[in-house]
Amino acid sequence: MTHRLLCTAAAAFALLAGSQAGAQTPMKIGFLATLSGPLGTLGQDQYDGFMLAVEQRGGKLGGVPVQVLKEDDQFKPEVALQLAQKMIERENVPIITGMTASNVMMAVAKPITDKKVFLLSTNAGPSALAGAGCSPYQYVVSFQIDTLTEGVGKYASDKGYKKVTLLTPNYVAGKDMLAGFKRYYRGTVVDEVYTPLNQLDFSSEITQIASNKPDAVFVFYAGALGVNFVRQYQQAGLLKTLPLLSTGTIDGTSLPALKDSALGALSGHMWAPDIDNPANREFVDAYEKKYNRIPSNFAAQAYDGALLLDSAIAKVKGNVTDKTAFTAAMKAADFKSVRGSFRFGNNNFPIQDLRMFEVAKDAKGRVSLKTVATSLKDYQDPFHAQCSLP
Known part of the structure; x- marks a missing residue:
């Protein structure tokens, strides 16, 4: 009897261990945006658009479970810098996205990319970072201002x-x-x-x-x-x-x-709800059903940002530590944008139609x-x- 119980317990332990080994640890993604004050609605729409795409994929991007760490920079560059450092040093995030205001992005871009952490802006696109301040670790999915x-x-x-x-x-x-x-x-x-x-x-x-x-x-x-x-x-x-x-x-x-x-x-701008393509129609319909309001361009840009990450993470099979491969996957921009035509220029800023x-x-x-x-x-x-x- 004792031998049988021991065998049963061992089998149960092996099953549990196998189940835990098969479970994927979520990839942490930092979401740093202005979520309060006069620009708070902009950052909230960015977050809502991004999370809609994540939720549509069952909490995953590129087939990998993700944990999105949301932080409010309060439209203050010094606060954003502290939050970015916390995300990198304490949370070990490989990717930070969001970025509502240009003055905030100017403060955090170099400290983030110098650590070889990928920065994906879904709104801010200052000129200084499109020129000499460009980086292979920095991408702007919205626009150059x-x-x-x-x-x-x-x-x-x-x-x-x-x-x-x-x-x-x-x-x-x-x-x-x-x-x-x-x-x-x-x-x-x-x-x-x-x-x-x-x-x-x-x-x-x-x-x-x-x-x-x-x-x-x-x-x-x-x-x-x-x-x-x-x-x-x-x-x-x-x-x-x-x-x-x-x-x-x-x-x-x-x-x-x-x-x-x-x-x-x-x-x-480059986007509005009436742009007629399948990706945009699907996005607008899903956004209105979930949030009961017409999406803004901030939501659309962040949704595109999530689609970009979905494509790039899938291309490297979740291995974003292979920075050369992930850089190439991001640059490829292999996703259907809600705005229609989209590709990256050499500076990782969009080439697109303006309307x-x-x-x-x-x-x-x-x-x-x-x-x-x-x-x-x-x-x-x-x-x-x-x-x-x-």
Whole structure:
């Protein structure tokens, strides 16, 4: 009897040991984004879009179980740096993604990539990191910031706007945005205004716009800043008489608050919900069912980021420690993007179409974005020539 019990116990132990050996240890992925404050909705949409793709794959990417470690950088570079160091040194993450704000990414990019940890931005794309600051461990799945406004600048020229006023917060992304607009705009900039980073009252700036009498206005104000600017612009009666062009101001994060007050305004970007391809239709439908809201570009970009990782991790069979192989797998960008055309340039920033959208009612009567033009096709940022990567 004792011998039989011992054999049974040994068999049970062997079965348990075999089961544990067969179970995969989850791969840790750091998700570092701005999840609070004026830009908090942007980071939350990034996280929601990323996690939708993970959940659709049963909690896996590339067939490997993943544990996503979410952290809020609070829009503070020093906080982001501390969190990135914790992810690398304590959690041993091989990949950090997210990245909402350019000033935050500028603070953490080199410390992350110097450790040979892969950094995948699903929003921020500052010019300095597209040029000499490029790295084989750094990828941006969203855009290089300047390119979005280069498309808007070209659109403004094509529409024959002779004079424009430009406004943005006074920080890295804002300066890149206006530089991009001016690179393709052929008219005259009658005023270029840089406001404090957290300014929410634009009454004096709007009064100045009215007195300057430009043909159009271009703004870059994200999150709560954008909601306030557009509302005040519309309340001043300018939206009906003076075309409002923007980037990063009117999108799926701000339209639920703006609603009809933004109708007729224009936004330049690479993605909107009405882009017609199978991957985008599937994404929009799944996102609306899960979160009960129209996805923003931040959600779409992060969803694409998860699809990129899914493809790359599968190519190396989960062995992301083979950095040469994983670099090649990331560079291949072998996934179906929700935006349609997508590939990486030598600097690991996207080559893609840039479009213009108008705020309009969709087929369900909801305020959304409608594609009105493709301003630049299969476009690569101007900084790639400064990058030493092949």
